[in-house]
Amino acid sequence: MGGGWKPWHSMAKVLILGCLFTGFLLLFYAYVAPLQVSMTEPPAGTSCSPPTPPVNSSSGEGSCRPKTDIVFMKTHKTASSTLLNILFRFGQKHRLKFAFPSGYNDFNYPAFFKRSLVHNYQPGDCFNIICNHMRFRYPEVRGLVAPDATFITVLRDPARLFESSFHYFGTVVPFTWRLTGRDKLAKFLQDPHRYYDPKGFNAHYLRNLLFFDLGYDSGLDPRSPQVEAHILEVEQRFHLVMLQEYFDESLVLLKELLCWELEDIVYFKLNARRASAVPRLTGELYRRATAWNQLDALLYRHFNASFWRKVEAFGRERMAREVASLRRENERMRRICIDGGRAVDAEAIQESSMQPWQPLGTKTILGYNLKKRISQRHQQLCRKMLTPEIQYLIDLGVNLWVIRLLKYIREFLRW
Incomplete structure (x- = not known):
């Protein structure tokens, strides 16, 4: 059974993948194509009326609105x-x-x-x-x-x-x-x-x-x-x-x-590549890349x-x-939010909700692990700051x- 399984296994994958891909194309054209054909212009004079935000009391003027x-x-x-x-x-x-x-x-x-x-x-x-x-x-x-x-x-x-x-x-x-x-x-x-x-x-x-x-x-x-x-x-x-x-x-x-x-x-750096995956351009290649x-x-x-x-x-x-x-505040939030204090490889990220989208065929984009114990005051903010796009x-x-x-x-x- 072991010798005959691999060809059937591969064939099954190809057939299922083909069905999925065909279905994807059908859905894509059924869903997206109509959007590209029709476009209605808004009536003249349309304007937004955003909610009035609170006054930013930290500004020197005292009257600055975000x-x-x-x-x-x-x-x-x-x-x-x-x-x-x-x-x-x-x-x-x-x-x-x-x-x-x-x-x-x-x-x-x-x-x-x-x-x-x-x-x-x-x-x-x-x-x-x-x-x-x-x-x-x-x-x-x-x-x-x-x-x-x-x-x-x-x-x-x-x-x-x-x-x-x-x-x-x-x-x-x-x-x-x-x-x-x-x-x-x-x-x-x-x-x-x-x-x-x-x-x-x-x-x-x-x-x-x-x-x-x-x-x-x-x-x-x-x-x-x-x-x-x-x-x-x-x-x-x-x-x-x-x-x-x-x-x-x-x-x-x-x-x-x-x-x-x-x-x-305040922020944490998101969607960054692993250092080993970031070869630096030499002087000559840098000049060629700029010219290109x-x-x-x-x-x-x-x-x-x-x-x-x-x-x-x-x-x-x-x-x-x-x-x-800003850097002091970023550092303070890093200590509060990030387990281990730094970004890690995709394989080391424990929660799937914290896994960043990876380029096809590689796993070079880093992500973060949220600390297990975070004060209630910072818990929601930490999670939002670390959540991938x-x-x-x-x-x-x-x-x-x-x-x-x-x-x-x-x-x-x-x-």
Whole structure:
């Protein structure tokens, strides 16, 4: 029996997987395709009326009100999951109305955003917070929030972003399958045009991803006047462009912009990769990666300069004090909440509700174990701060049926 079992076992897996995949495609097209065909414009003059939040008594003026209408353009691999957790917690605290996708954790990315993709959207609906992954389309987003909504996003050094994206998404970009050898990223960067297919499936992940996420053509000639026009358009539309490399300073600027309190921006780093899975680019490869992502490099250079102008206006010494306060509070919460005081590999995470979503074929994303004994005062906050994006969306009532199905298929493949 032992010798004849393996072929039948493998065949059964293939047949069952085929049935599951076919069913998934049927469900997907039955559910998603109608959403993409129909889009109703809201009536003119529609605006949101958010609940009036309490006055922030900690501000020096005594009359500052926390802003509750926020569009976060969630870019890929930029610490955006950490910021998402901050927005989820703030939205829950003030009982705000989120615009969520349905079935999945993004708005049909990489297709352009349409307001009809918002779960249970009706013409004229308005929302306080929009924060899930999308390919940005300003007029569509603008029509869902109040006129004075705050628009924010996060950028990252393009070479580092490319490296992270290559390792995270590379397995789902078919043209990378032709790469051989131990260091596929280095081989790709030696001659990217040899492998890169701009029309290939998921190709957008591996060139000028920031430009693409923001809704622009990631294949533009860097010398085109459109590039500068797009960058200036981003500057006009977004009130704050944060930098992943200076995340704490960015959060301090965000706190000031939104009139929030320190407790609103405390965080733990989420969706981080294991250190051994993060090979650092050498000087030459770093230069090649930057050149390959030249549009993102121009975008980043512009907003790196504007970021430090904002820091100067805020005050360098004041910024140092605020960053120190944030780090002290983060450290205090780490001691209160995290078992062992640090992130651990997926296999060491005890609760399934704390297991982060992993890239296909690997388990490189770290997570946390919640301490067994936490005071009643901090128990709920600790759990929220440590909850990964997918589980938090489910807790907020989002129906992630596609994610659940993918999870079952992945578990079956490990059978």
